[in-house]
Structures are given as C-alpha cells and as structure tokens.
Amino acid sequence: MFKRLKKEAFFIVKLFTQSQRYKPIHYFYYFKYRFFGRLLLAKLPRNQCQPRGDFSLHMICQEEDVPMAEWALRSFLKYSELCPKIIIHDDGSITKNSARILESRFSNLKVLTRPEALKILEAREDFKNIRDFSFKGHNIVMQFIDVFLLSDTSKVMVMDSDILFFKKPQEIVDFINGQINCDSLISRQPGSYDLMIDDAYADKYHIYEKRADFMNSGMILFNKASISLHKFYEFFNNTKKEYGDFFLGMSGWGCLISQTNFKFLPEDKYILKGRPTEYTVMKHFTGPRRHEFYAYGIDMALKNNER
DSSP states (O other): OHHHHHHHHHHHHHHHHOSSOOOHHHHHHHHHHHHHHHHHHHTSOOBOOOOOSSEEEEEEEOGGGHHHHHHHHHHHHHHHOOOOEEEEEEOSOOOHHHHHHHHHHBTTEEEEOHHHHHHHHHTOGGGGGTHHHHHHSOHHHHHHHHHHHHOOSSEEEEEOTTEEEOSOOHHHHHHHTTOSSOSEEEEEOSSOOOOOBOHHHHHHHTTTTTTGGGEEEEEEEEEGGGSOHHHHHHHHHHBOOOTTOTTHHHHHHHHHHTTSSEEEOOTTTEESSSOOOTTOOEEEOOGGGHHHIIIIIHHHHHHHHHO
C-alpha cells in the first residue's frame, strides 16, 4: 500500500510541476479517470464481436492496472475495427473479481491466471530449461515466455496496458489482413539500450545492425511461423542479463524480431514521447509519462471516438 501511495504521489507531483503545462481541465481529467475509472468503465456497453481464429492479442497485466488495460483495449478495438482473441496474462496479482469483470466486458477476452499458465508450461518438457527465467524474472520476460509458448494463432499481437489509440492503425490492420509484405511490426523508441547478449550471437544474426536495441516491446505484431522454437531458446542461452532485469524481456523480443523480415511502425504515428498531434495513431504512455494517460489520453481517445 505504501509503495502504491508513493507512486501515486510521484505522478501527482509530476502533473503539477512538469515544465509541459496542462490546461485546468486536464487536472480534472486526471483525478476523474485515475480515481473513478472503474465506475466510469462499468457504465460502458459490453464490447461484442466474433473473434478471428487467426489473430490473438496478448497483454500482461497486474491488478492495479486493470482499468488502464480496459481503456487501452477499448481504444484499439474501436479504431482498428478488428476482433482478435484477447488473452490477458495475469502476473499473479489479478483478483478473481477483476478477472470476472474483464471477461464480462469483452465477449472475446479471457484472463489466463498465473496458476493456469504455469500448469500448461510445466507440462512442456522444454520449459524446464527456462523455468527460472519465468519464476524469477520481471513481468516483461514472463510475458515474453508466456506469449511465445502459449499463443496458438498464426498472427500474434503483443500490447502493453499503457497504450491508447486515437486513429485507425492502418499499418496494423494491413498486417493482420495480409496486405503488408513483412513478418513482423514493432514500435521504435527514440534511444537505444544495452541488449547484453553474447558477441558471437549478435554477430551471427547482425542484431545490432538491424537496430534491435531500438525496438520497444510495447507494441509488436508477428507471424508465429516466422520465429522457431530453436531461436526462442537460443536467446536464453546467449543473454547476459540477470533474471530480474527489467529489459530482459524487451531484449528477447528485439533479438527475435530482428531475425525476421520486420518493419518499424512509423515513429511519427506511433509515439512514445511528446503530445499526440492530428497525425498520431497511438501513444505509449511509458512509466515516466503514465500520468498523461489520465490527464489527456483517455479523454482524447473518447472524443475522437465520437467524431
């Protein structure tokens, strides 16, 4: 509880002290959506559609982020007009009540509880080789393992819960409909980070030349057949990162996606920094900018929905 209050105080302080000024209404929106989000979501109609058999959307989620995840999903479904099979990967903290509510709000959604996921994974003989990564790793590596080993559709989308859409994601729609010539799409971040992989492994696949260290795992789409099990396990044999490293899962995604015929999502449309413009399709409200999700993000997505 103390950690949660401390984090909440951090975002409120940022909201009032950030050099990027907000309009008075944005302060109202922050408190409205941050503290009354569950009540507002309960009034929205159930999302009803027939899920496609070839496309699944996966999202790792913790209990405190359940309302944010619902806003994120609603914005994607509205603007894309796609109907994937949605799998919410529980990090172990989602309550039975929250899982029930999520499943009642979307006809095409299932919450995969942590015990359920582990039961399936433990039944795999090959899982024992990476078991410690799954049990001791950060949520992002948990997501990396679960999505790759448990997804069962030909096209897979990985989406973080702190993302909102404001326009039709044409690139994503075209990929899902087989109208774009590549095996994967991934968002690009402004700066790089240390992948911490063996040099021989990096050289073998030209990983740095393909800018894997600029790949952000918040938004990924890939053809499942384009990444083999061998390459999946090969990454774990060549990473130098510790189990709990925040960037371990993102490094894994970058290394694997870079070995496919990939394309970066356009940086001017799919953004991580800065305010959305009339051209912005999606914004990823990463940790330091999480307060903006509530201050203007949700309202902007809803207003665009009404146009």
